[in-house]
Amino acid sequence: MSTLTFDKVSRWYGNVVAVNDVSMEIGPGVTGLLGPNGAGKSTLIALMAGFLSPSAGTVHLDGAPVWRNAGIFRQIGLVPEREVAFGYLTGRQFVQANAELHGLPDPGAACEAALATVEMSDAAARRIGTYSKGMRQRVKLASALVHDPGVLLLDEPFNGVDPRQRMHLMSLLTRFGSEGRTVLFSSHILEEVEQVARHVEVVVSGRHAASGDFGAIRRLMTDRPNRYVVQTSDDRALAAALIADPSVIGVVLAPRGGLEIEVGDFGSFAVSLPRIARGLGVRLIEVSPTDESLESVFSYLVSS
Amino acid sequence: MPSSHTEPRTGGPAGRAGGVIHDIGYRPYAGPRGGHGAIARSLYLTGVRNVFGLGRSGKSKILPFALLALNVLPAVIIVGVVTFIGLSSLPLAYPEYAATTTILLGTFAAAQGPILFSRDLRHGTISLYLARPLSATAYALARWGALATGIFAFVMAPILVMYLGALLAQMDAGEQTTDFLAATLVSLLLAGMLASVSGLFSAIALRRGFAVVGTIGTILFGYGVVAVIQGISLEQDQERVGEIAGLFHPMTLYAGLVNVLTDADNAITPPTGAAMEVLYVVVSVLLALGGLGLLLLRYRRLATR
Amino acid sequence: MNPTIVRLSAQALFGRRRGLMMLVIPVVLLALTLVVRLLTEPGTAYTEIVGELGRDLALPLVALLAATAVLGPEIDDGSIVYLLAKPVNRWSVALSKYAVALGATLGFGALPVLLAGLVNDAGNPGTAVAMLAGAVLAAFTYSGLFLALCAFTRHAVVAGLLFVFLWEGTLGNLLSGVRWLSVSAWARDLAAAFSDRIDAAASVGTPYAVVAALVVVVGGVAFAGWRLSTFSLTGET
Structure with missing residues (x-):
């Protein structure tokens, strides 16, 4: 059980403020990070994964700072929005390499298990360059899952994925959440978030606009x-x-x-x-x- | 990415009652349209501007203009020295200048080629161009022309500075003008050849870094190889071998052409005999056009894919 | 060093067309050497072919190509996050990438210098070995320098080219002080220390050359590792 803690985090680029004084806690279960395009969702995820230093404030995972702390990746699985550029590797080679980089005792078995979880075992012998968008997304997920992380961060995982594969990804996320993992995914589409996440964090223009149960937020606003x-x-x-x-x-x-x-x-x-x-x-x-x-x-x- | 939650404008599948397309005032463009020539012209002009980073971010202006400044600087110094000492002729003939600054010229050609050729291919925006009335051939021609123009401007800028300086220093205007025009002619050929080399590498390698190294490798390393052969052949009194070797590289072709068209002399083994001189001119033109032809072929194949 | 990173980098380097490109340069060099040797007597244009073409032109180009291939594209398109989202020491990532780039530069840049020397003048293998020593020093140093450049800027290739050809080449010929900050001058110096037949025009002293090279290598890899450890994932670019 892991908790990500944001304490008064801001991040600016020159004169542009991407994240403005955000404090929040993300605990076990599925959390949806909801906001329109350009709201700062990707910046927040980069901050969570230690790929960006906060301009002010701190980000901690179970009490340990995430910036410049490669050790946290033992607990974090990251699915970036960025495409896999290793198109010349097969899906299996790619996931296997990820398993090895985590220093797992049996990378081969971990790789197969992760591939099986995302149902990519059959296509794993093909080069990633030949994959469809949904398959790439699943291979990325598999590569983030190999070390059985307690925290899973996904940046726009449903973008460009066809409806059937989207359903599959959603059911996976739900499952990971019910297993007690801390799962956070970003999306700009309300319905997506509604289907998977009970808990939502809403960001608008870099500000933490709302958080909590989706229905409760809506009621708060109407009542x-x-x-x-x-x-x-x-x-x-x-x-x-x-x-x-x-x-x-x-x-x-x-x-x-x-x-x-x-x-x-x-x-x-x-x-x-x-x-x-x-x-x-x-x-x-x-x-x-x-x-x-x-x-x-x-x-x-x-x-x- | 378009949101999937905008109100559908159509009433859904045929047969469903109550559907309506609302007229919210969108109108198709009904004004006059430019023809193919206008499209190609605007593509060409944008290309020329882009070679120098104009119309792009501030950062992308740094490299071309830094190189240009480095390239013009010696010319300014030469003019300054000439006027200060009061020489009656320039210490460096116009066309010799480009041979002296091959490194800058090569870097410019190598670095700016990918801007025009690699990006559209790598990011797939090429299909947007080819979906327009403009043909793949016209696209490739406009791009190549833009790159060649950019390189030509790069070569000519310092020469122009020297020419103006020479005129202001009251050197023989007629003589200077003749030399200047001859330099313009050979520079045109050089620009065409370099544009072909750089364009080809950029259209094939796609990754900027590899295109740049490929082009510069061809220009500098290839030049080195040919120059070694020419040097050895001169030493061994086998100038003919050197003359033939010179046909295989843009820079030695250029040096040979300079020798043919002007009285400047910086070729190691300049072409001798009318036949060889003609051959140098023909091969230069062929190299420029041949590279362009290969580019056209590549884009035509892309268009039919 | 991390064997997985080494393997992935080697695949990025050799597994594709760019590997072929790196092969072209030494092949042309050796072909030229062979032709010259067959048509003229041994030792003709030794300095021009082995030194100027092989060591000063071909080797830096190969080194630049190798360093760009192992690090450039991954940083350019951000896919390096897949390697960095791991509990792996950033300096070991940099070192692994350095090792691969170095291996390629030694194989396709330094080794051809030895071969060209041996082919051109078989009677003096000592000179060729001395040239190799210089080339090895250049390979180590250029690889470190270019790796750092690739980790620093997207324009690493152009910056590297200008450093090698404008700074070391053109300016190095005009201003002899450049030799203190010129990898090719250090390589020339080391080669000259091993053979009397090679003259170092203006010497910086072998100890200086070796120490300076070492500083560039260690500094370059350390800098690349530091850049990786502070790698930031930015939005859309």
């Missing part, structure tokens, strides 16, 4: 009172109608035009606002949540 600023063609008429709606707690006419609305139940507000506006013939020019920490998660989850 708590939220504030919105709405620009309309007729503020007063809409305000009068909105205050009659049970989902709305309060409406303020902003001095410079527009409405500030406090919402009790987001779910029904999202339905009733457009309906009321339409009924009154009021045009909604802009609807935006003012709660910034939630805005990012919200806009990401809703738009995906």
Whole structure:
């Protein structure tokens, strides 16, 4: 049982902040790292695997720092997004080499076991250059599994993999999670994460936007009172109608035009606002949540 | 990568009720289009710019311009010295310059060839070009032309500096101009030959490093081999052997051509006799065009694959 | 050293077309030597063929090709993470790669110098052996230097070429002080120490040559190992 701990980790490249003050713990089970493209997922995984030094803060695996600590790879299996460039090796040669590099007592057996786990034993004699995307992905997984690691990090493992192989990979991840391994994979696709991971970490623009059970996050966002600023063609008429709606707690006419609305139940507000506006013939020019920490998660989850 | 969660624009498989394609205002381009010539021209111009890192990242400008600066520097020094001392002629004939700076020239040709030829092949973007109306032949021609133009500019820059310096120093303008034009002609041939060598290696080796070493190996090591043969043949009074050996390398061909077309003399065993002189010209042209031909062949095969 | 890394690097080096490319250079050199020997008397153009072509031109090219092949592409496309995501000492990775590059340079760069010397002037095997000594020193040093360059920049090949041909070659001919920082000058020096028939134009002294070469080798491998130990996996490039 291993735990990865991020403590106030930031990483910037010159003026660009890729990861901004992230603190989190990733424990046993499957965790999905969710975020749009360019959110910093790959940077986070590189930080976890010790392939990037944090500009500030620390990353530890069970108390040991991961940066410049080659020893942690005894516990970590990494599946990078990067393609295997050893196209001139066969799948078996590649996985076997990985087993040898781990200094395993019986690399041959470990190699065969890993290949069997990902169901690549039959194709293992072919050169990697001839593999399909899904097969490459599975060979990469096998190479990360040879030493039976307690932590498995996968960067976009489902990218470009066809649906059948995707199902297979997902069931493997679920299995590893239930075996007590710490499995973390990144994805920008909500449905993928939903199917495999109960626990999600959401990153948006390098910031740790949400974490926890997927359903709980969604509920948190919908149940708590939220504030919105709405620009309309007729503020007063809409305000009068909105205050009659049970989902709305309060409406303020902003001095410079527009409405500030406090919402009790987001779910029904999202339905009733457009309906009321339409009924009154009021045009909604802009609807935006003012709660910034939630805005990012919200806009990401809703738009995906 | 396109998200799989965007709203489908079509109503799904035929027969399903209620499907509709929304008109959200996208329109196909209906304006005037350039012909094949325009495409090739723009590809050529982009190529010439790219050889010098223009239109690419700041980092990729460093190498070509550093080499160019190193290449022009001696010319500036020569002009400075000539004007300072007040010589009546340049200490170095125009076409001798490129022979003196072979290393810089070779490095430039070797390093910039892969930019035009290797990347499209390695990253598979070549299929994007070939999916356009432009033919594989036109693509290869435009690329080769761009590389040759870049190398030509590289060779001519210091020569131009020396020429302008000579004119400003009030040397005999007619004589200088004749020499300058002759240098331009041989430089054209040299640029064509080097572009063929570099282009071929780049289109075959794909990995930048190997293309560079292959090209520079051919240019420098091959030059060394031929020069040794020429040196020995001169020593043994078998100049004919050296003259023939000189036909096998761009730089010795160049040196021979310089000897034929100008009165400058830096070939170890210059071609003698009208037949040999003509042969040098013919082989130079053939080498440049032959390399281009092989390139065309390679791209044509790619297009039909 | 790590046998698996050695094996993978050797496969990357010899298992493909680029291995062939490395073979072309010594083959051309030896063919030239043979032709010259058959048509002229022994010892003709010895310095030009064995020294200038073999040691100063062919050997650095082979060394550059070998160093690039074992390290360049893997760092370029980031696939080196597959080797580094292992509990393997980074310096042992660097050392293993150095060993493979060195082996290739010795075989395809230094050995041909000996053979060319023997073919060109069979009557003086001592001179050829002395040339070999210089070539071996050059092979060790160039391999270390180029490995470090490959670990440092994507433009290692061009940087290496400029160092060998512009710095050591052109500038070395003009400014004699360059010899203190010139691998080919050290190699010439060592060769001259072994044979009276070879003259070192301007000597740096054999001890200096050997120590300097050693410093470059150790420094180069150490630097490459350090670069690997701080290897960062960046996003899309």
